[in-house]
Amino acid sequence: MTNHAPRFWRSIPQRYNLSGTHCTCCNEYFFPPRNLCPNCRRGAHLEEYTFKGTGTIITYTTIYNATEDFERLTPYNLAIIQLDEGPKITGQIVSSSAGVKIGMRVRPVFRILGKEGDKGIIYYGTKFAPLLEQSCAEEK
Amino acid sequence: MRSVSIIGVGCTKFGERWDVSLRDMIAEAGVMAIGDAEITGEQIDALYVGNMSGGRFIEQEHIGALIADCAGLSRLHVPSTRVEAACASGGLALRQAVLAVASGYSDIVIAAGVEKMTDVSTGTAADALAAAADREWECFFGATFPALYAMMAKLHMRRYGTTEEQMAQVAVKNHHHACMNPIAQYHMEITIDDVLKSPLVADPLHVLDCSPISDGAAAVVLAPTEMARRFSEEPIKIVGSAQASDTLALHDRRDLTTLDATVHAGRSAFTQAGIEPRAVDVAEVHDCFTIGEILAIEDLGFVEKGQGGKATQDGMTALSGCLPVNTSGGLKACGHPVGATGIKQAYEIVLQLRGKAGKRQVDDAQVGLAHNVGGSGGTALVHIFTR
Numbered sequence: 001m002t003n004h005a006p007r008f009w010r011s012i013p014q015r016y017n018l019s020g021t022h023c024t025c026c027n028e029y030f031f032p033p034r035n036l037c038p039n040c041r042r043g044a045h046l047e048e049y050t051f052k053g054t055g056t057i058i059t060y061t062t063i064y065n066a067t068e069d070f071e072r073l074t075p076y077n078l079a080i081i082q083l084d085e086g087p088k089i090t091g092q093i094v095s096s097s098a099g100v101k102i103g104m105r106v107r108p109v110f111r112i113l114g115k116e117g118d119k120g121i122i123y124y125g126t127k128f129a130p131l132l133e134q135s136c137a138e139e140k
Numbered sequence: 141m142r143s144v145s146i147i148g149v150g151c152t153k154f155g156e157r158w159d160v161s162l163r164d165m166i167a168e169a170g171v172m173a174i175g176d177a178e179i180t181g182e183q184i185d186a187l188y189v190g191n192m193s194g195g196r197f198i199e200q201e202h203i204g205a206l207i208a209d210c211a212g213l214s215r216l217h218v219p220s221t222r223v224e225a226a227c228a229s230g231g232l233a234l235r236q237a238v239l240a241v242a243s244g245y246s247d248i249v250i251a252a253g254v255e256k257m258t259d260v261s262t263g264t265a266a267d268a269l270a271a272a273a274d275r276e277w278e279c280f281f282g283a284t285f286p287a288l289y290a291m292m293a294k295l296h297m298r299r300y301g302t303t304e305e306q307m308a309q310v311a312v313k314n315h316h317h318a319c320m321n322p323i324a325q326y327h328m329e330i331t332i333d334d335v336l337k338s339p340l341v342a343d344p345l346h347v348l349d350c351s352p353i354s355d356g357a358a359a360v361v362l363a364p365t366e367m368a369r370r371f372s373e374e375p376i377k378i379v380g381s382a383q384a385s386d387t388l389a390l391h392d393r394r395d396l397t398t399l400d401a402t403v404h405a406g407r408s409a410f411t412q413a414g415i416e417p418r419a420v421d422v423a424e425v426h427d428c429f430t431i432g433e434i435l436a437i438e439d440l441g442f443v444e445k446g447q448g449g450k451a452t453q454d455g456m457t458a459l460s461g462c463l464p465v466n467t468s469g470g471l472k473a474c475g476h477p478v479g480a481t482g483i484k485q486a487y488e489i490v491l492q493l494r495g496k497a498g499k500r501q502v503d504d505a506q507v508g509l510a511h512n513v514g515g516s517g518g519t520a521l522v523h524i525f526t527r
Binding site for chain 2: 058062070073090
């Protein structure tokens, strides 16, 4: 991984809290934050927005062969999740004993994502876990 | 705009070339192309070279000047430009050369591509390739290149009923084609069972669904069509050259089972050429993973969306089919030295249209197409060639 401290610190609000942008002109939400709205461009009105973090799995894979930074995690699940506000995001799916499925509802969880060796900085950020609302609703 | 033709081609053997350097390979391909075109160094107006990551693979940047030097053109001070669009760097170099000649600014221009990937460990190579994805918002979370294509495959299977066997058939076919191509990395037939029993890299993609890490170089020489016959008895016209972009990250795309950059570049190239997809006799498409070829034949309009797997299974894209695809063996089996791939595709199409493709020759090939993708679809290039 080629991230270093300043590069990571810049992205802390987005990585810790899923902070993005909302364009009040076209009402589209963006994650990560954008400086330009691709719909309205210079005519945009962008405001900061923190996502709820809940979303739906659009597609996924299980990775068996990873880069050196992630080798210790294999096999792990990676998915593209559509957040409830609209934008899509790539993230790992954790604690899913029932397996990962397209259409599964997920919620954000705060996790270690990597570290720069034993003495380097630790990268924290968001992974996703199954949302229990569906199974709870079914039981009732 | 002037019509542009290819008057000479050259390509090294692709594979794990531990005995040669990037410098050796680019010189070999360049000398072959220049010899094929029967031109002299003094006639060359400009060079464009596609190279994705000399900095990561051999710790060497400034590849433009390096190749002019290696090609023996430094004392002529020929301008030389390195262009980069990840795995589409070669296709982009070809397009830059086409624009230079078409505009009238240059007459004889070389488009080359080179990558030396096996001087570093597989892990370092994989990380260098991952830089073609979104480092901050894909790789940071553990995405790998196979994983991105695996996620496209998973959704394509769910939505259109594409099967692992159909994807495996792409690899089986391309290995078969590669057995007839002397420059190919692999001369080894494989079966669907071999693919499905090979280790999973990122479900549903197995090792044998993936293109390899390779070394290689290729070069083509371009000239205005009006001058082409002075140099070559069988110049090949470039009748369409198009490039399109899309979001860097896969997750930001409109549809995760379509490469919109391919759709747009394809339409633009077909419009320039004034032909329909069904007029194409032979195509080289970007099969970095087997699902990539299935997406490509759909997005280029050869089959309807969702029918790529079935068409492959039915043999449409085999050498004996109605549209032979990846007769070189494709990225999968001919090898994928990333910067060289787009130029090697043009090399293969030129051989086919000249009728010089040996055992893998497509009967009476008149129209050929080359399709080169950067990353997971952030860049696409489509070129159309005719006799």
